[in-house]
Amino acid sequence: MTAPALDIDTVTVRYDTVTALDRVSLSLxxxxxxxxVGTNGSGKSTLFKTIMGLVRPVSGRVSIAGESTVVARRTGAVAYVPQSEAVDWDFPIGVxxxxxxxxxxxxxxxxxxxPADRAAVESALDRVGMTDFATRQIGQLSGGQRKRVFVARAIAQEAPLLLLxxxxxxxxxxxxxxxxxxxRDLAASGRAVLVATHDLTGLPVLCDEAVLLQRRLLLHGPPEEVLRPENLALAFGASPTESPASAPVAREVQ
Incomplete structure (x- = not known):
């Protein structure tokens, strides 16, 4: 059997006395x-850092394509596109x-x-529509163009798992x-993509499934099910420390 692209098994992460993730399990x-999907402070950034091996859980484990996070980082098996890049936009480097x-x-x-590296770069630029800007200095691009460039960088990495x-x-x-x-094209080619997003209206078009996170994994299932108002209330209307079992209409989608 093919190993999951991502397998998170009962991961708990704490910062001193604060529990950022509580027994989270997820397989992609x-x-x-x-x-x-989750509010600010729900643990989305911590989950990404844990998957990348930048944060060590106090319990549980994470594997990427059947390997540990240490091996995955060394082999480039996980690619990450952060919300904002810490970039010197005046630095003389091209797209x-x-x-x-x-x-x-x-x-x-x-x-x-x-040659294989150059081919991968040209293919990635073409996929995000940035071939015509390949020689442009990065700081001369618009915000949307910059985002495309860093998505292209993740594509060129050829990682089986992408975090956006x-x-x-x-x-x-x-x-x-x-x-x-x-x-969607990346998924069709066999890659797994985990996307943190506040754009709930576009979720059914973008995603095959969705996760509702509030330090614990409250719900995992089809986007249309996760986005039902009574389910969103679990994350956006409940206290982060409230147990899903004690919140109204709490039920896990299988």
């Missing part, structure tokens, strides 16, 4: 797009060079691009539609 199959950084895990110590943190924040409707099409 290859070719799946899953939306991650193509930025996307090429996604190939570092495939290159040797000297990081000299090979608010990919539609600050972009126009055209860019959102284009990125949605790219994400």
């Amino acid at each position: 199959s290859p070719g799946t797009v899953c939306g991650l 193509r060079e930025v996307v090429m950084t996604g190939r570092y895990g495939h290159q040797g110590f000297m990081r000299r691009p090979r 943190d608010e990919p539609f924040a600050g972009v126009d409707a055209k860019t959102q539609q284009a990125l949605t099409a790219v994400i």
Whole structure:
């Protein structure tokens, strides 16, 4: 059997005395797009950091394509597109060079691009519609164009798992539609994508399934089910420390 692209087993994460994630379990199959929904402070960022191995859980485990987070990071098995990049936009680096950084895990110590690296970069640029901007300095791009570039970098990495943190924040409707099409295409090619988003209206088009997170995993199932008002009230109307079992109409979607 093929290993899940992502397997999270009863993970608990604490920052000192604060529990950020409480016994969270989640499994994503290859070719799946899953939306991650929750309020600010619900644990979405912590979940991403835990998947990437940047935060160590106090209990539970995470595996990516059957490997530990340590191995996954070393082999480039997980790609991450943060909500905002810590970038010096005045630095003299072009779009193509930025996307090429996604190939570092495939290159040797000297990081000299090979034909396969160049082909992967050109393909990624084409998929996000940024080929015509390949030589443009990164700071000369609009917000939506910058987002496309960093999605292209994740595509070029060829990771089986992609983590996207608010990919539609600050972009126009055209860019959102284009990125949605790219994400769906990535899933069709066998990659798993976990997307944190506040855009609930676009969730059924974007995602195959959705997760409702409020430190605990409250719900996991089809987007149309998760987005029902009585279910959203569990995360957006309940206290973060309230047990899902004690909240109204709480039930887990299988």
